[in-house]
Every structure is written in C-alpha cells, then in structure tokens.
Amino acid sequence: MKEVLQLIELDEIKDALVGTCGVSGISTEQRKRLTIAVELVSNPSIIFMDEPTIGLDARAAVVVMRVVKNIVSTKRTVVCTIHQPSIDIFEAFNEGIPGVSQIKENYNPATWMLEVTNPSVEAELEVDFAHLYKESHLYQDKDQDLFNIMGSVYVFTISIGASNLLSILPIVTSQRTIMYWEKFAGMYPSKAHSLAQVQSYPHIILLCILNM
Structure with a gap:
C-alpha cells in the first residue's frame, strides 16, 4: 500500500x-x-x-x-x-516509429497524429504500421499479458465449478438416509432423486465452456 x-x-x-x-x-x-x-x-x-x-x-x-x-x-x-x-x-x-518525422515545436499533436498515420505516409515509407506493431516488443508483451489473464480467468472459472460440485456432496450425504426411506416407501425411484441433486450441473458446465 x-x-x-x-x-x-x-x-x-x-x-x-x-x-x-x-x-x-x-x-x-x-x-x-x-x-x-x-x-x-x-x-x-x-x-x-x-x-x-x-x-x-x-x-x-x-x-x-x-x-x-x-x-x-x-x-x-x-x-x-x-x-x-x-x-x-x-x-x-517517448517511443516513435522509425521513419516517421517527429512532432514540430508548438505543433498541434492531434493534427500531427492524423498526418503521420495517413495511408499515404505508409505508402511513402513503404511500411505497414499494423505489421510493424505486430513485430514490436510492445505487441509481444501485450500478447503474453493477455494470455496470462485468459489463463487466470479459465482457472478461476474451473475453481468455481469445482467448488459448486463439492458443495453438493454434503447435501447428498445428509439426504441419503431420507432417500432410502422414501424409496422403500415407493414414493419415487432413486434415479429421480439423483437427477434432482445434479440439476445445476448443466449450468455450471455451460459457464465453464463459455469461458474457455
């Protein structure tokens, strides 16, 4: 801090x-x-x-x-x-593009930016600014940072899904005895009870897939 x-x-x-x-x-x-x-x-x-x-x-x-x-x-x-x-x-x-003239003293920065990024300037210098940026260390660093962020989001999403899955297990265990009683009483089959316990699984799996 x-x-x-x-x-x-x-x-x-x-x-x-x-x-x-x-x-x-x-x-x-x-x-x-x-x-x-x-x-x-x-x-x-x-x-x-x-x-x-x-x-x-x-x-x-x-x-x-x-x-x-x-x-x-x-x-x-x-x-x-x-x-x-x-x-x-x-x-x-303080980082400039090779071949592009520096801004003149007391010149409007916005006007200068529009002038040097004009397609005619690219044609005159025989360079592609987009390609030049992709080959720069700035692009490589940004790409690695974004990759790290996406990896963190993926791990976080999987952790939430696993946490939700584990939170269901104690509930299933506590209701097992009740399920046996009601099953033997003929109230419902065991498959219906199992499906009711995992009804949130599709939602969790869908969230994991969407964030991959």
Whole structure:
C-alpha cells in the first residue's frame, strides 16, 4: 500500500478524507489518481484508462500523466485514450516509429497524429504500421499479458465449478438416509432423486465452456 501511494504521489495526503466531489475533501485531480491507486492494489499487469485527463486543467492533466508514466516504469502495460492532448502530455510518450518525422515545436499533436498515420505516409515509407506493431516488443508483451489473464480467468472459472460440485456432496450425504426411506416407501425411484441433486450441473458446465 505504501509503495502504491508513493507511485501515485498521494503519500503526502494519505490520511486525508476523500469527501464530496466539488464540495470538500481532495481535489478532482487527486481523485483521479486515487481511482488509479485502487486499481493498482490488485497488482494488475495491464491497466486500461479511458480519458484519465478529462475534466482536468492543463496542470492537473500533466500531473495525472506523470503518474501514468510512473506506472509504466514498473513494467506494467498501460492502454489509455486521450482526446486532444496538450504538447506537454504528448511528449510524455517517448517511443516513435522509425521513419516517421517527429512532432514540430508548438505543433498541434492531434493534427500531427492524423498526418503521420495517413495511408499515404505508409505508402511513402513503404511500411505497414499494423505489421510493424505486430513485430514490436510492445505487441509481444501485450500478447503474453493477455494470455496470462485468459489463463487466470479459465482457472478461476474451473475453481468455481469445482467448488459448486463439492458443495453438493454434503447435501447428498445428509439426504441419503431420507432417500432410502422414501424409496422403500415407493414414493419415487432413486434415479429421480439423483437427477434432482445434479440439476445445476448443466449450468455450471455451460459457464465453464463459455469461458474457455
């Protein structure tokens, strides 16, 4: 927890009350960082952020993106969308594409991005940006992280199914004596009782198959 607070730069206000947004407590920018900190507690390998700088002024947006860069420095993958970033935020992304000209000073980042990703630029450089990305280490790392996540989801689903199956066994054991009495009384056959005990099995198996 202490490491996360330092990473998100909230260690100085760790004892502050969150309060009500716009009324009391911490600022909007600090709330943004607090939201990111909550996600970091589970130590994810990939973090998806949808417009983390929305609703912030230029200074607060730079602070949030500095925190995002701190997260990247811990070998985590961060995927975020940013609309109309300022030049200060844009320069935080320091990896470029070989052959593509760097952004000029005081140039609009959004305009530059539209220009360099145009199909005519690919034709001029004789490169395929999609193929270039698939061969990069970023794609390989992301692919491995996604594979790990899917594996974790699969194991978690199987564990839930096994747990549900095991939870039925004590019930079957406790009702066995009652079933024998009612069977000998001719109330119902043993097959009907067995089917009633496993009626949730198809649902559990279907969930496991859908999440494979």
